[in-house]
Amino acid sequence: MSGTLLPHGLLDLTLARASARLEAVAYHNIRRIALCSARRHAHQSVSLENLTAPEGDHSLYARRQVSRQRASALAAGGLFPHSQDRPLTELEKRIAELKEAPIAETPQDSSIPAYSEAELISMYEDLLAIPAAAQEQERTAQVSDTEQQNVQATVRVAIEALYAHEDPSTIPSDAQSQYTAAIIKLREIVEALESTRTQSDAPLVEVSILSTEEWLSLVQMCVDEQDGQAAETIIELMQRSGTSVPEAALETTMSLYANVGDVANTERLLANFAGQSPPERLRDLHVKAHIRAIEPRTFPTHALSVLHDYEGRGLPAPQRSYTRAITALLTVRSSVAEAQAWDLFAHMRYVAHPVPDPYLYTLMIAACGSRIIAPQPARALDLFTEMTVDKGIPPTAASYTAAIYACAMSGEKLYVGEAFRLAKEMMDGHRDAYGTPAFVPDRRTFSALLEGAKRTGDLAKVRWILAEIVSESLRAARGDVQDAVVVDEKIMTHVFHAYAAYKPPFNRANTVLVDSDASANQPAATSASQEDVPQSDSPSTSTEQAAPQVPVALTSHFTSLLPQSHPEVVGEARALFARILNDAAPALSSSLHSAEVADSSMPHAFQHVTLSPRLLNAFLSIHYTHALFDEGAQLYRTIFTELGVDKNAWTYVEALEQAAYARKGERKQALKFAREVWEEFCGAEEKWRRREETAIKLDARLIERAYVAMIRVLSLTGNTREGVQLVRRFVERYPPDIVKRANPKLPLRSTRTVLEAPRPLVRLVSPTDLPDNTVPPLLSFPELEMLHHKLVAKSDKESIGYLKYVCMSYSGALRRRKEATLHAKPAKDENVTSEPSSRS
Template sequence: MHPPKVQTQVPVALLSIDEWHALVRICVHEADIACAEIALDMMKRTGVVQLEESINHIMGSYATSGDVSGVEQFMQRFLTERPTERQRHLHIKAHEYSYPPSTIPTSALTLLHHYENQSLPAPMSSYTRLITSLFNASSHHAHAQAWDLFAHMRYVAHPEPDVLLYTLMIRACAPPSGGAEPERALDLFTEMTVDRGLYPTEGAYSAVILACARSGTKSYVNEAFRLAKQMLDAHRDAHGQSAFRPEGRTFSALLEGAKRIGDLARVRWILAELVRATRLDSPDGEVVNPLIDDSIMMHVFHAYATYRPPFKRSLAPLVEQSHSTATPTVSDQLSESQTSPTEVHEGLSFSQLPPQSRQEVIAEVQSLFQHIRTDTAPSRGSGESTPAGLDDLPPTFQNVQISTRLLNAYLSAHYVHASLDVGRRLFRSLYLECGVAKNERSYVEALERCAKLRSPRDKDNALAFAEEVWAEWVGVENAGKPPSGKTLSPRIIERAHAAMVRVLTLAEQPQRALAHLRAFVARYPPIALRKPADVPSIRSTRTVLTADRPLVRLTSAVEVPDDTVPPLISFDDLEILHHRLVALGDKEGLAYVKYVCYAYQGALKRRRNATLRVGGS
């Protein structure tokens, strides 16, 4: 008798591994995470062992939506081993995305340090993401934490950053709010390129150039231009072609540096190069990939505002001479030296010499702005009249948006080089004509112009202009938010009130200035400054054995600026009023000014001490 045959069970594969992964990807693409998890569960039941790709797809979907509970429940259900680097990154990313933009992702930072304590450090991309998120937050505490996290990462996880992270840290050395650190930026750039031998990218060059340019010192601005030349000349192939092509942010950084030192000659040269770089030699003259935008032109107008022309007509005496024996005057020599223009494009050209007088500065500024309005006008090409010489030109400034900051920059040049009446007329009409709303800087810069009198005859006009601007500013300050929608900065409020006090003082109305000062103190009392700032727990300096915060810090508690200081006023803002009260012998007014200055100074000191005590707890 033969033994019964034993049937061997042969597993039947429903789908191949690639088909399973494709099914999960389709479910994730259609945002059907429940079906994706069912498919993953079926993969496990049919004996498929290569699940990591599909697990990462599903975790990526949870992370992008910021669903922390979903990703953690998924990990508990499907992960049988310790999470991989990619999975740790996605877990941290989910916590980061669960926070609103421009805030500190506290739980993501805590999770990052939790993985470190388990000897499972997150990949460098996780540190880069969190450092980027901290720099994007509008808080000096967040920025200090980003630098601390960078130092901590190099100590406990990744001692050698990549080019992307180096570029991010170099770019952080040039914050928009001011306080550039060119030394630190150059140190990081040298460490990356010389010590580590990493190949710099165009973004790295632009970052270090911007850090040097925003320093505002001539030596570092010159270093920025040297680095730009190195970027173009030091990386060429066998055919002599540069590996880098100048981009808009590189030109913008160079313009920012040149404008800060008043180097108008370089600004005009950069603008001419930008115009040439944005135009192709095509029959129709179409502008391809334009680099000139409102940010570029804002820097150009600011450069005209910071420029100081060398010629002063009052220093050139008039001498009566016959035409036959007349000696050329300074203006004649200037006009003769300007006979060879530097052409930007047809219809728009610069003379070889920068403007030699305020009138020439205003003429160039108005010419540039007229070209911008013509190129951006919707009626261009519709048959309507255009300025002479422009009707047949291809638009060079078509990518420039006439924004509030562009108009503010255009007006700043007039505030410096034109008369007060011209600035007042433009302030009244320009924003309305262009259909652009004023922002807080529009009012503050107008008030500060009124506080800088060039002639005693302007004091009445300055007071009238300032009162007109102040009537609009009061509504903005009471609302707490300018038309831009951002929260009104306390420093902007300070500048507005300090300018108004100076205007009233220069208009020989010290009692009105004192009344304005009393109203400011009543609205923003010194006692409001005594409350210590809220310091995040991650910024605590208390010494503990284990903590979910960096072990190595680059910034101490005393180095972090306080973002939440209410508006205040200092003696520098009241110095003119103080001098005027001394001249008048007003002892009561002097005593009040002295009280105000010491009250704000003492409140600031108490606030600082209390904040340091809170930060150390």
């Protein structure tokens, strides 16, 4: 028989019931004989003998009657109806014997027992519902303690055996003294053996000085004491004694070197003991050592070379080595490194491991939401479908979160909706018998959903997600939930960004004002629309600029209705910020606002929020968008000082851009505010150019935005001469010549078509699709267009000519850089490990 055998009990019950029903329908006259013959095949011969015709009756009718009786008896008991023509096999006997018990024990009219849903749940719970996480943690703690005790006990036994003719009690009990004494005695024994072999010219014979367990315990003790040289000495003595070196000893010692990035000792250990074909685990540790040896966010050139070298030798590294290299590439935060990560992923599937594991799938799905290269939500969904549907790999919470994040980063409503659909599938698609979801959303899941909601300006979803997080944190505070998500700085940054991106439905500029005498003639729709507007928001003039500033009432209670006007948006944001100060920094809660924030329903829900520059910038962006200009400028001047938080580059850039796009009636205040911010930015820029340790982090694009914003402010306020001087200053600091210098192409980025090479042979990112994120600061005509218009109005031909020269110089330099990048040949120096800095 082929296939999977049924359980004996189930097979017995099925055959017995089938036989019993056949008897009841077709063989009423011989029921007793059939039941007896059905119980055991061994009894069938006896039963058939009793079915012979009476003596003296040799008629044709009698012989037919006996034939029918024999056939019915065989049919009643026969899983193998033709087996009586030959001796019974052992399998037939066992099946026939198993059939006897259910027929004897179960009445013929009995029915199959019915189980309720609660009984079934209880049954499966007893069998399958094992607290795996708790058992795993407890098992890990017990194993670590037990292993250490076993190692110490084994080493002590080995020392007693080595010093059997001496007094082992004189050896100190500390670990270093123990393995040092063992090494001394082992060296004496091995040297004696070697001298004996030299004198007798006998072949090398394995001598069991210690057992394998004792050798491994000695190596483990040396590694625990971070003494790699002692561990290598023990391995060398093991090899010299003729004992085969176990892979575990090499792996344990090599892990000590690989974890700290000691490439020299790692490669020496491989060369001395592993031979030309090291095992997979040692190959992985070799790659790990090269990755740990480089500085963070550095291109792992040597690690990639090791990977491709193993491929050329026909010994591809394990998949975890490729995962390490891809992770290191993704942390570089460079377009070239991310492209290399995708190429390595495709290359790995082509030459080594066709099916990635769930961790690598998750890593690449998350990489689709890159901030360096444009997000790729379609590719993320394709990889997720390939993993779960095509390859049949069960999804994990991390894979769901990665797909949600990639879709949310696109900012498109279609893919953001797909992100929320995936979140719903994650929660509802994998539930147990109690209805409990298998995947619980964590902080990353909520952050990904907030990322998508804020990019589409969906404040309703952002408020709902925030309420869910707050309620979960409160349940965790009561002890109802373990490892709950709490409101932190990143989550509140997303929330404030959503308030800044939200567009309230009420626009004061579009409101139609009517006289009191004509109010009776207004249509009903107009009256209804005016009733929906709060009294505090009713305008007194027909323009936004002439309207008086509306005082905002701060409250800690929120209604289900979204904010309907700009002041209401600011009010809600201030109430949330006041709650953060009240929970996270009570001493500073009254420094900005004197709002009533006491609310017993949310006790310390925001206590885990850290006051950071990113959080304050997000809070400031709400005032830049929804409040008057003076209010945002005043908050910029006070909030960082009063809360003791340092400003970062984004603080200056966003403040300058707010001044650059101020309304016409606010440009005078914008110029004053911009000069204050620009003075601070210039000081930060000088520190960055001098590469001081206390300098804030700047990049080329932020510098461009700051200069362009200040030039626009000066142009709009009529200070064109000062604007041209600022352009000259920019050109002097960041000349066009540095833009035309292309980065050298790495050998791994070669696009030459070959069948075998120490680089990826399959590419997913072509050179034409690869953005260059190392371009130094530059200026183009769209950025200087406002200044150009003002100069034309003043007929300043000299300045106009200079602007034309600047724009053409940067444009030509950028074009030459692009051509040089596309036609660049790989650098001959293989030690090129990173791209040149964009600093001048």
